[in-house]
Amino acid sequence: MRWTEALIPTLREVSKEAEATSHQLLLKGGFIRKLASGIYSYLPLGFRVLQNICEVIRSEMNQAGALELLLPALHPAELWKQSGRYETLGADKIAFRNRSDQEFVLGPTHEEVITELAAAYLNTYQALPKILYQIQTKFRDEIRPRFGIVRTKEFIMKDAYSFDPDQASLDRSYELMYEAYIKIFKRLGLKVDPVAADPGMMGGSGSHEFMVRSPYGEDRIASCNKCKYIASGDLTGKEGDLCPKCGGKLLFDTAMEVGHVFKLGTRYTEPFKASFRTSDGKERLILMGCYGLGINRILAALVEQHHDDKGMKWPVQAAPYQIQLMAVNHNEKETRDAAEKLYSELTRAGFSVLYDDRSERAGVKFNDADLVGNPIQVIVSSRNLAKDLFELKLRDSGKNLQISCGNVLEKIRSLLSLPEVV
Amino acid sequence: MRWTEALIPTLREVSKEAEATSHQLLLKGGFIRKLASGIYSYLPLGFRVLQNICEVIRSEMNQAGALELLLPALHPAELWKQSGRYETLGADKIAFRNRSDQEFVLGPTHEEVITELAAAYLNTYQALPKILYQIQTKFRDEIRPRFGIVRTKEFIMKDAYSFDPDQASLDRSYELMYEAYIKIFKRLGLKVDPVAADPGMMGGSGSHEFMVRSPYGEDRIASCNKCKYIASGDLTGKEGDLCPKCGGKLLFDTAMEVGHVFKLGTRYTEPFKASFRTSDGKERLILMGCYGLGINRILAALVEQHHDDKGMKWPVQAAPYQIQLMAVNHNEKETRDAAEKLYSELTRAGFSVLYDDRSERAGVKFNDADLVGNPIQVIVSSRNLAKDLFELKLRDSGKNLQISCGNVLEKIRSLLSLPEVV
Numbered sequence: 001m002r003w004t005e006a007l008i009p010t011l012r013e014v015s016k017e018a019e020a021t022s023h024q025l026l027l028k029g030g031f032i033r034k035l036a037s038g039i040y041s042y043l044p045l046g047f048r049v050l051q052n053i054c055e056v057i058r059s060e061m062n063q064a065g066a067l068e069l070l071l072p073a074l075h076p077a078e079l080w081k082q083s084g085r086y087e088t089l090g091a092d093k094i095a096f097r098n099r100s101d102q103e104f105v106l107g108p109t110h111e112e113v114i115t116e117l118a119a120a121y122l123n124t125y126q127a128l129p130k131i132l133y134q135i136q137t138k139f140r141d142e143i144r145p146r147f148g149i150v151r152t153k154e155f156i157m158k159d160a161y162s163f164d165p166d167q168a169s170l171d172r173s174y175e176l177m178y179e180a181y182i183k184i185f186k187r188l189g190l191k192v193d194p195v196a197a198d199p200g201m202m203g204g205s206g207s208h209e210f211m212v213r214s215p216y217g218e219d220r221i222a223s224c225n226k227c228k229y230i231a232s233g234d235l236t237g238k239e240g241d242l243c244p245k246c247g248g249k250l251l252f253d254t255a256m257e258v259g260h261v262f263k264l265g266t267r268y269t270e271p272f273k274a275s276f277r278t279s280d281g282k283e284r285l286i287l288m289g290c291y292g293l294g295i296n297r298i299l300a301a302l303v304e305q306h307h308d309d310k311g312m313k314w315p316v317q318a319a320p321y322q323i324q325l326m327a328v329n330h331n332e333k334e335t336r337d338a339a340e341k342l343y344s345e346l347t348r349a350g351f352s353v354l355y356d357d358r359s360e361r362a363g364v365k366f367n368d369a370d371l372v373g374n375p376i377q378v379i380v381s382s383r384n385l386a387k388d389l390f391e392l393k394l395r396d397s398g399k400n401l402q403i404s405c406g407n408v409l410e411k412i413r414s415l416l417s418l419p420e421v422v
Numbered sequence: 423m424r425w426t427e428a429l430i431p432t433l434r435e436v437s438k439e440a441e442a443t444s445h446q447l448l449l450k451g452g453f454i455r456k457l458a459s460g461i462y463s464y465l466p467l468g469f470r471v472l473q474n475i476c477e478v479i480r481s482e483m484n485q486a487g488a489l490e491l492l493l494p495a496l497h498p499a500e501l502w503k504q505s506g507r508y509e510t511l512g513a514d515k516i517a518f519r520n521r522s523d524q525e526f527v528l529g530p531t532h533e534e535v536i537t538e539l540a541a542a543y544l545n546t547y548q549a550l551p552k553i554l555y556q557i558q559t560k561f562r563d564e565i566r567p568r569f570g571i572v573r574t575k576e577f578i579m580k581d582a583y584s585f586d587p588d589q590a591s592l593d594r595s596y597e598l599m600y601e602a603y604i605k606i607f608k609r610l611g612l613k614v615d616p617v618a619a620d621p622g623m624m625g626g627s628g629s630h631e632f633m634v635r636s637p638y639g640e641d642r643i644a645s646c647n648k649c650k651y652i653a654s655g656d657l658t659g660k661e662g663d664l665c666p667k668c669g670g671k672l673l674f675d676t677a678m679e680v681g682h683v684f685k686l687g688t689r690y691t692e693p694f695k696a697s698f699r700t701s702d703g704k705e706r707l708i709l710m711g712c713y714g715l716g717i718n719r720i721l722a723a724l725v726e727q728h729h730d731d732k733g734m735k736w737p738v739q740a741a742p743y744q745i746q747l748m749a750v751n752h753n754e755k756e757t758r759d760a761a762e763k764l765y766s767e768l769t770r771a772g773f774s775v776l777y778d779d780r781s782e783r784a785g786v787k788f789n790d791a792d793l794v795g796n797p798i799q800v801i802v803s804s805r806n807l808a809k810d811l812f813e814l815k816l817r818d819s820g821k822n823l824q825i826s827c828g829n830v831l832e833k834i835r836s837l838l839s840l841p842e843v844v
């Protein structure tokens with residue numbers, strides 16, 4: 001992609017209301033645009049990161065045997081009355097009556113819809129276990145939208161639901177999803193703490209939250225400096241309190257929950273009569289689990305964990321482009337020709353490349369490259385060309401490499417396979 | 423994918439309210455499930471087709487230089503008042519007030535949101551031309567949902583918007599999108615008639631509709647038996663009337679609009695003050711075009727055009743899986759082992775395979791294979807194995823081929839590259 005043909009409206013200044021670093025940098029880098037309070041558009045670079053995150057999630061979910069489908073956002077309100085959540089969802093719920101006086105809820109989560117579906121299709125033991133998931137936009141009347149795309153009225157979730165014949169099988173499904181989450185975060189380069197959590201309004205028993213430590217987090221998290229004890233939720237303690245497990249000292253932190261796994265048991269299958277016939281002909285309720293990932297939150301958390309004062313430092317798997325290519329002396333024909341040639345070689349070789357072909361000063365290009373944060377910068381200059389060299393800069397470490405022109409593709413290929421590229 | 427691990431709830435009977443063939447077959451084949459009137463879930467097979475259609479669209483849109491982004495579904499009602507469409511949209515509009523008494527429209531289309539964005543970013547001649555697009559769920563309070571996924575309250579659209587400095591440039595963008603649409607329909611195997619159309623509520627001048635002839639269409643379409651004259655919309659004529667162009671005879675048909683391209687001019691850029699600075703420093707309004715594709719309608723139209731009384735016949739690019747593999751004598755170890763081996767070979771070779779590993783009678787498997795309609799069926803039977811053969815059946819033509827076991831991968835590879843596979 002050529003910068004002159006792209007839509008990358010980088011900004012020098014952002015509004016003071018952007019308090020979180022991720023919010024500031026995503027606005028500055030031209031990744032997102034605010035339409036209204038808690039409602040954002042994803043511009044092309046932001047959209048590419050969303051897509052990359054979704055692809056990693058899809059691949060791990062499919063690997064774990066989960067099946068992707070797509071459920072509606074418009075839910076008949078009766079479904080929510082049937083589960084009893086029409087009331088408990090409270091004021092966050094977006095509900096309306098249409099011209100035919102039918103009431104709908106705009107789905108903030110899909111336990112009701114998927115359980116209605118499971119009740120129809122998963123009614124023999126042979127159909128179980130099953131894990132179904134979707135990646136979809138959800139809605140919530142967030143009264144206090146905050147931190148850019150972290151707390152919004154409209155957000156993208158991966159929500160998965162497991163259906164099992166018995167507790168041992170539910171435990172296995174839960175474990176599968178837990179392990180898939182660990183792999184997803186690892187591939188994306190996101191450090192998370194899985195914390196045993198309070199299931200809260202989702203009902204059921206047994207759950208973990210996947211927490212990302214951040215100064216902009218709204219949850220408190222306590223961890224022991226000696227053992228592996230970690231807890232979150234309504235914590236009342238203070239720094240230095242004793243660990244309830246080993247007597248070590250507790251450290252307190254804030255943390256932007258990015259994922260949550262729950263064992264729901266029969267919380268939803270009971271009201272929706274989702275039962276199956278066992279091998280000996282008995283009727284039994286299906287046991288359920290649910291597994292959410294906040295895609296926008298993962299995006300924001302990646303920025304919080306990977307940035308410096310110049311801008312973002314995307315891990316390869318999430319990066320909008322693998323490579324940002326630029327010519328320092330763009331107005332010199334020879335340098336520009338070399339950059340153009342390298343651009344088509346890199347593209348043909350299958351790399352994703354953002355080529356800054358603007359007639360801007362080198363400083364502007366360097367700044368924008370650091371701001372948007374693609375992991376490998378390739379810099380073409382007349383000075384280096386004279387020595388048959390290209391310059392590579394690794395955005396994460398800041399390391400500079402001089403590579404002979406003929407070896408640059410091979411070098412990039414090997415760099416992209418290394419974890420240290422970020 | 424193994425059938426026993428998939429979710430493919432095929433049905434023998436479907437409700438009588440399913441009048442359109444596509445509606446009947448998609449329900450029967452376990453591709454969709456109705457949640458409420460005009461609201462459908464896409465089950466795994468239906469979702470895979472949606473994804474395939476989206477991938478073809480993405481590839482052609484990107485090829486044409488369009489940039490993908492993602493806009494919100496929640497629109498502040500003020501935007502719709504600014505364009506004047508808050509009133510003209512009428513009763514189809516889904517609007518509601520939230521707890522803070524802010525009014526929102528659930529986006530049925532995105533001219534307002536994208537023009538607000540263009541006004542912010544595309545304000546110099548260097549930033550133009552630009553084509554932006556998204557693939558997204560839209561909402562409409564459809565009073566009379568019909569034909570399954572054809573006319574629904576919630577639907578998936580590809581909507582693109584072009585921004586140009588002058589009429590000649592707009593004409594080029596329009597042409598680019600028109601050509602991209604022709605390529606998309608061709609790759610998907612869908613026959614469409616582009617018809618010069620009345621721009622209607624979208625405003626502006628110059629537009630084409632892409633019509634699919636179908637007995638379940640709600641538009642009338644007239645075409646000449648001699649020249650290329652074709653028209654749609656509020657037609658008053660009858661079969662045998664004379665062609666206004668050449669005097670030939672007119673034939674009438676009904677036709678399930680799947681795409682629409684419009685030249686909007688300054689219809690939206692004027693109310694949103696989306697202007698740019700020309701190279702000589704003048705301020706001028708951007709000219710706009712918009713280009714929609716109904717993803718669900720394309721899916722339904724594909725079924726209408728590709729089926730027989732046994733079921734669907736998916737063209738390769740849209741098919742849930744390229745290959746459906748089954749063992750006729752699944753309970754014989756040798757046959758089952760051969761099928762299992764072939765399944766892993768095909769999968770390793772990169773083909774997408776649905777392997778019917780159920781212990782069902784061959785007749786059930788044959789019927790389901792014809793119903794779900796993957797283009798190549800591979801049948802493993804003890805009788806053929808004894809002769810070192812696999813049987814291939816092409817779903818579209820019904821043609822049967824006996825292929826020696828060692829050549830089956832190569833044969834399938836060459837079949838998939840032929841247009842006649844469908």
